[in-house]
Amino acid sequence: MNIYILQIANGIGIGMLYFLLAVGLSIVFGLLRFVNFSHGAFYLIGAYFSFQLGEMGLNFWWSLLVAPLIVGVFAWLVEKFVLRHIYALPHHFHILFTVGLALVLQEAVISYWGPLGNNISPPDILQGVVMLGSFIFPKYRLFVIAVTAVMALVLWWVLEGTRLGAIVRAGSESTEMVSLLGLNIDRIFSLVFALGALTAGLAGALAAPIRGVDPFMGVEALGIAFVVVVIGGLGSFFGALAGGLLVGIVQSLMSTIWSEGAHLMIYVAMAAVMLLRPNGLFGRSS
Amino acid sequence: MIKRRDFLKLSALATPGALTFGNVFAQSDAIKFGCPVPMSGAFAANGKYADMGMKLVLQKYGKVLGKNLTYTTIDTEGKPATAVRKLQEAVDQGTHFFAGGILSSESLAMGKEAEKTKSIFITTAGADEITGSECNAATFRWSVPTFGAIAQTVRPLLEKLPKAKRWYTITPQYVFGDGLLNAAKDVFKEKGIEHVGNSYHSLAEKEFSGYLTNAMAAKPDVLLLLNFGSQASDALRQAVSFGMKNNMTILMAWASGLEQFEALGPDICDGVYFGAQYWHAIDSPFNKEFVSFVNSSLKIDPNYSFAGSYICTKIVLDAIIKANSTDPKAVIAAMEGVKYEGLTGVEEIRKGDHQVIKNYYLLKGKAKSKMRNKNDFADIVSFGKSFLPLDKTMCKMT
Numbered sequence: 001m002n003i004y005i006l007q008i009a010n011g012i013g014i015g016m017l018y019f020l021l022a023v024g025l026s027i028v029f030g031l032l033r034f035v036n037f038s039h040g041a042f043y044l045i046g047a048y049f050s051f052q053l054g055e056m057g058l059n060f061w062w063s064l065l066v067a068p069l070i071v072g073v074f075a076w077l078v079e080k081f082v083l084r085h086i087y088a089l090p091h092h093f094h095i096l097f098t099v100g101l102a103l104v105l106q107e108a109v110i111s112y113w114g115p116l117g118n119n120i121s122p123p124d125i126l127q128g129v130v131m132l133g134s135f136i137f138p139k140y141r142l143f144v145i146a147v148t149a150v151m152a153l154v155l156w157w158v159l160e161g162t163r164l165g166a167i168v169r170a171g172s173e174s175t176e177m178v179s180l181l182g183l184n185i186d187r188i189f190s191l192v193f194a195l196g197a198l199t200a201g202l203a204g205a206l207a208a209p210i211r212g213v214d215p216f217m218g219v220e221a222l223g224i225a226f227v228v229v230v231i232g233g234l235g236s237f238f239g240a241l242a243g244g245l246l247v248g249i250v251q252s253l254m255s256t257i258w259s260e261g262a263h264l265m266i267y268v269a270m271a272a273v274m275l276l277r278p279n280g281l282f283g284r285s286s
Numbered sequence: 287m288i289k290r291r292d293f294l295k296l297s298a299l300a301t302p303g304a305l306t307f308g309n310v311f312a313q314s315d316a317i318k319f320g321c322p323v324p325m326s327g328a329f330a331a332n333g334k335y336a337d338m339g340m341k342l343v344l345q346k347y348g349k350v351l352g353k354n355l356t357y358t359t360i361d362t363e364g365k366p367a368t369a370v371r372k373l374q375e376a377v378d379q380g381t382h383f384f385a386g387g388i389l390s391s392e393s394l395a396m397g398k399e400a401e402k403t404k405s406i407f408i409t410t411a412g413a414d415e416i417t418g419s420e421c422n423a424a425t426f427r428w429s430v431p432t433f434g435a436i437a438q439t440v441r442p443l444l445e446k447l448p449k450a451k452r453w454y455t456i457t458p459q460y461v462f463g464d465g466l467l468n469a470a471k472d473v474f475k476e477k478g479i480e481h482v483g484n485s486y487h488s489l490a491e492k493e494f495s496g497y498l499t500n501a502m503a504a505k506p507d508v509l510l511l512l513n514f515g516s517q518a519s520d521a522l523r524q525a526v527s528f529g530m531k532n533n534m535t536i537l538m539a540w541a542s543g544l545e546q547f548e549a550l551g552p553d554i555c556d557g558v559y560f561g562a563q564y565w566h567a568i569d570s571p572f573n574k575e576f577v578s579f580v581n582s583s584l585k586i587d588p589n590y591s592f593a594g595s596y597i598c599t600k601i602v603l604d605a606i607i608k609a610n611s612t613d614p615k616a617v618i619a620a621m622e623g624v625k626y627e628g629l630t631g632v633e634e635i636r637k638g639d640h641q642v643i644k645n646y647y648l649l650k651g652k653a654k655s656k657m658r659n660k661n662d663f664a665d666i667v668s669f670g671k672s673f674l675p676l677d678k679t680m681c682k683m684t
Contacts, residue, residue: 115334117549129529255496260486
């Protein structure tokens with residue numbers, strides 16, 4: 001099979017994981033107008049909780065479910081007891097707190113699990129590769145594509161097809177209006193923040209068998225998540241999807257075309273999109 | 287996984303006062319060491335263990351020439367410019383002895399700065415240039431350079447696999463990666479090996495599936511990984527997930543030792559070949575003593591980053607004692623040409639380029655069922671010393 005087709009298929013696999021990593025950041029910004037610099041740390045602890053649960057004997061499927069939920073609950077507590085008290089402060093306070101939280105979580109991971117990385121094996125059923133002619137793809141990566149695709153559909157349905165989604169969308173336009181309708185906007189904020197963290201935690205748990213876990217994975221994930229949301233447009237669900245896929249495919253294709261520049265081209269793609277559409281592919285002008 | 291209590295115990299070494307029990311603060315004439323290593327970013331795990339290695343050896347020596355030993359951790363972030371700036375700051379505060387610089391790019395930069403500031407810098411980084419075209423009087427290197435690492439891994443593997451004629455390489459694009467790649471190409475040419483492709487990648491890369499797809503399309507007999515640290519781990523882990531271990535032999539030319547095996551686990555390492563500067567099971571008198579000391583002090587087996595930092599600092603300490611002086615010029619003279627019992631057997635610092643002449647090892651990962659203890663991840667397949675003759679290193683010591 002043509003190498004470029006192989007790379008596009010591979011890029012879709014990478015891109016769907018990037019989407020899941022970034023979509024929470026985007027949704028949280030869409031509703032709260034709050035840029036969460038601790039989003040990468042939620043990805044980090046999602047991966048480590050998954051690892052720890054596996055070490056404690058919980059099977060992979062349960063850890064995939066439980067680890068993101070723990071991250072979601074943790075984020076809900078952080079939002080409820082700290083973040084909501086700083087929303088009204090200038091942006092640099094938001095940055096200061098969330099960067100600080102990310103550093104605390106990273107150091108906590110190092111203190112508990114040590115500075116070295118660890119490996120997580122996929123379950124037996126997902127080990128090995130699928131071969132279609134000359135197309136070889138790890139079963140686990142196919143599983144990740146399937147899970148992220150299902151998550152994309154669920155999130156889309158929640159945001160577009162449910163009452164909660166309607167409130168979230170209305171809240172992103174005007175929180176005052178939603179409050180005047182008698183809805184508890186604080187609770188919605190908490191819920192959305194927890195949902196955003198949960199998706200990052202799930203991305204971490206899914207990524208762990210692919211790239212292992214190490215204490216510094218949150219920082220690199222945050223960088224990628226920002227690139228994806230800037231390309232797609234801050235606050236846009238479809239933007240996160242398009243941005244994730246674009247970044248994944250660019251990275252994978254460039255591995256063949258100009259391998260030494262593959263990582264750099266992610267940022268070149270971002271710069272190109274910003275030049276052509278400063279608000280991102282699906283972003284709204286402010 | 288490191289046990290939480292063990293790690294906290296190790297981390298406790300870092301607390302102020304742990305080193306010299308408080309009286310260090312009163313000593314303005316203490317002998318000051320610096321440990322410039324990446325403590326954050328992709329290579330931070332290596333840096334953190336190197337930091338522990340320096341602390342332990344300084345603790346062991348206690349005092350030298352009647353003076354306390356102090357030390358500062360310098361987070362280079364793996365960036366040459368940051369490393370140089372922080373090294374300058376340390377020199378301004380009276381530090382003139384440095385052991386560290388895990389990455390070649392930062393080591394090259396710090397070596398130049400050490401010479402400018404009349405200090406001593408000893409490193410474990412790999413680029414040939416460090417003791418080659420960019421050598422200087424202030425810089426020493428304990429580790430085998432890229433030339434020797436390739437000679438002691440690619441050549442013995444070719445002898446074991448004479449039918450492996452097609453090799454693919456994955457290389458980080460910086461001075462260390464290019465050093466390994468050029469050395470490998472020379473061996474390929476000499477042995478009639480077909481180099482079916484190379485994928486360069488940046489130092490920030492974590493996702494290797496694209497490069498592995500290129501490699502699979504080239505259908506090599508051997509996949510030669512020329513990257514280092516967590517990048518090498520990521521590349522290997524992803525190669526195994528693509529089933530490449532079943533279709534080809536995988537060789538990682540420069541493994542970062544025990545810490546890497548612990549991070550990867552035996553299932554991934556089984557059957558893979560690794561080049562190593564150090565392995566805790568090396569059968570040499572000083573290594574046995576060292577492993578026993580670390581076992582009793584910290585309840586761990588020493589890994590490469592730890593051991594490299596320990597021995598580099600020890601070499602400088604012994605030279606200070608031999609010179610009976612802390613004048614860097616006298617210490618350099620005491621280091622040059624010295625032969626000593628080292629971790630890899632008898633080691634010697636070559637005067638002409640300040641390169642330590644020592645063994646490099648080829649390991650083979652073993653199955654979990656064959657491990658005799660939790661750190662028995664690999665067998666030593668072969669080892670030996672390979673260095674360019676002095677007149678071919680391009681080192682012109684000033």
